[in-house]
Amino acid sequence: MSHQLGRVVSVILQRYFGENVQKVGDDLFTYGSKPIALLVKSTGLSRIKVVESLRTLLKYDLAMFEPTPNEVIADYRLIPENVLLMIRYPRYLLQIKTKYGSEAEILIEELLQKACSTATVLLVSIAVKYKDDKQASVAELKEGSEIPTLVPVATITPEIDVRAVIKIMNSGNLAESSDNVYWKVNYDRFHQDIRDEIMIKAITRRIDENAGELLRHMLQHMYLTSPAWAAESTLVPAVELREACLRAAADKPLLNQYFDQYLKVLEESGCGTVRADAGGRGYSVRGAGAARGCLLALLEGLVTERLGYKAARIFRIILDKKYIEEDDVQKNAMLPNKECKELSYKLLEEHFISLQPMRKTASAGGMNKAVYLFHINLHDVAHTVQDMCYKALGNVLRRASHERAAHARLLDKQRRVRSIVHGMRLRAEPQQNIDDVEETLTPSELAVLQGVEKRLKQLSAAELEIDKNLFILKWYFMYTH
Numbered sequence: 001m002s003h004q005l006g007r008v009v010s011v012i013l014q015r016y017f018g019e020n021v022q023k024v025g026d027d028l029f030t031y032g033s034k035p036i037a038l039l040v041k042s043t044g045l046s047r048i049k050v051v052e053s054l055r056t057l058l059k060y061d062l063a064m065f066e067p068t069p070n071e072v073i074a075d076y077r078l079i080p081e082n083v084l085l086m087i088r089y090p091r092y093l094l095q096i097k098t099k100y101g102s103e104a105e106i107l108i109e110e111l112l113q114k115a116c117s118t119a120t121v122l123l124v125s126i127a128v129k130y131k132d133d134k135q136a137s138v139a140e141l142k143e144g145s146e147i148p149t150l151v152p153v154a155t156i157t158p159e160i161d162v163r164a165v166i167k168i169m170n171s172g173n174l175a176e177s178s179d180n181v182y183w184k185v186n187y188d189r190f191h192q193d194i195r196d197e198i199m200i201k202a203i204t205r206r207i208d209e210n211a212g213e214l215l216r217h218m219l220q221h222m223y224l225t226s227p228a229w230a231a232e233s234t235l236v237p238a239v240e241l242r243e244a245c246l247r248a249a250a251d252k253p254l255l256n257q258y259f260d261q262y263l264k265v266l267e268e269s270g271c272g273t274v275r276a277d278a279g280g281r282g283y284s285v286r287g288a289g290a291a292r293g294c295l296l297a298l299l300e301g302l303v304t305e306r307l308g309y310k311a312a313r314i315f316r317i318i319l320d321k322k323y324i325e326e327d328d329v330q331k332n333a334m335l336p337n338k339e340c341k342e343l344s345y346k347l348l349e350e351h352f353i354s355l356q357p358m359r360k361t362a363s364a365g366g367m368n369k370a371v372y373l374f375h376i377n378l379h380d381v382a383h384t385v386q387d388m389c390y391k392a393l394g395n396v397l398r399r400a401s402h403e404r405a406a407h408a409r410l411l412d413k414q415r416r417v418r419s420i421v422h423g424m425r426l427r428a429e430p431q432q433n434i435d436d437v438e439e440t441l442t443p444s445e446l447a448v449l450q451g452v453e454k455r456l457k458q459l460s461a462a463e464l465e466i467d468k469n470l471f472i473l474k475w476y477f478m479y480t481h
Contacts, residue, residue, distance in 0.1 A: 025062070202297070217245055233284045267283070299315070382477065410445055
């Protein structure tokens with residue numbers, strides 16, 4: 001695992017769990033796996049603090065343990081991939097709110113904070129936290145419990161007695177709950193939705209909304225007949241797709257009118273996302289092809305951003321030709337020779353392209369001549385870009401931590417003022433009293449806070465964008481390892 005990944009993991013652990021968990025996590029990332037005794041020695045923390053840190057990591061599925069060969073003690077190992085998921089929480093919450101509403105968002109947010117919980121404890125915790133919020137009643141939250149992203153060990157619907165929940169809420173004693181089924185967030189289901197959204201948006205941008213809608217129906221059929229992450233789904237009959245579109249896409253007459261043409265365009269211009277059988281009677285979704293297409297779009301965008309559109313043109317030419325001589329690159333790119341060479345070697349320097357030496361057979365009595373061909377090893381380039389993303393993400397997280405630490409007093413004061421004002425509005429207090437409280441923040445403080453909030457919002461948007469790129473890279477590696 002890369003050094004840049006270690007930096008990112010360290011900052012995330014420090015942000016969410018504090019220095020002790022960060023120290024234990026850093027040690028496990030560096031050395032792979034260790035028992036408690038060695039962790040105490042290498043981190044310099046007391047045994048109690050090490051055990052508490054490990055308990056936290058295990059609770060949130062950020063670490064695992066396995067017996068040593070003699071099976072006397074346990075070795076603990078960090079799971080960096082799960083640590084990275086923590087920066088994806090805002091995306092999960094937006095996803096669930098869009099699909100199921102605000103009550104579902106509240107449930108998922110609380111469950112993410114608790115890591116695992118019984119349905120009763122979850123409802124009581126939320127009801128107590130939002131007791132002044134009329135929109136978050138126990139009855140509405142109970143309905144939200146049926147959301148399929150909450151997956152227990154067995155696929156069952158929890159039996160929740162609302163009166164018992166209210167009784168526990170009034171007494172404040174969670175031990176009275178007899179519920180023994182614990183729930184956790186099913187991250188994989190969120191990731192399936194993220195992948196589907198990326199594919200549909202890509203097809204919509206490349207073709208149009210009708211093609212995106214057709215792909216949505218194909219993905220829905222895929223879930224019924226194939227594993228969610230299959231490299232290629234089983235064939236879906238074109239007749240079934242047509243019937244599904246007629247039922248669900250009544251507001252898209254062009255899709256129904258030109259259904260066969262859209263299938264053809266999707267197959268030919270869908271970047272390998274869809275494949276038809278020999279007779280065109282059935283179509284399959286190619287997850288591996290879609291991942292590769294999204295990766296190529298990501299790489300082209302990155303090259304354009306770092307080196308300009310001319311370098312991106314050279315990158316596309318080399319990708320298309322697979323192996324190409326330097327002189328042929330200049331001819332195909334239609335760029336001045338000097339500029340073409342400079343850009344080609346910049347791409348080589350940043351590991352976007354590679355050189356492959358080959359020997360040309362000389363004429364009789366002559367010497368063999370070495371020829372160097374430009375080519376792109378997509379797997380290696382993806383690993384290079386992944387390391388770039390880790391580095392960028394680490395920088396963004398550290399900058400955000402610095403902003404929060406530098407203005408901690410002001411941000412804390414703002415939170416307190418907002419909390420007081422929110423309570424006053426719920427109690428319907430006079431506006432004059434509310435204005436008096438809000439005026440405790442001076443104009444200069446408000447100006448500073450406005451700048452801090454703007455920077456933090458930009459950094460948060462950058463986090464999510466880098467995380468999206470990492471998602472595409474992991475999706476691609478899923479089919480190449």
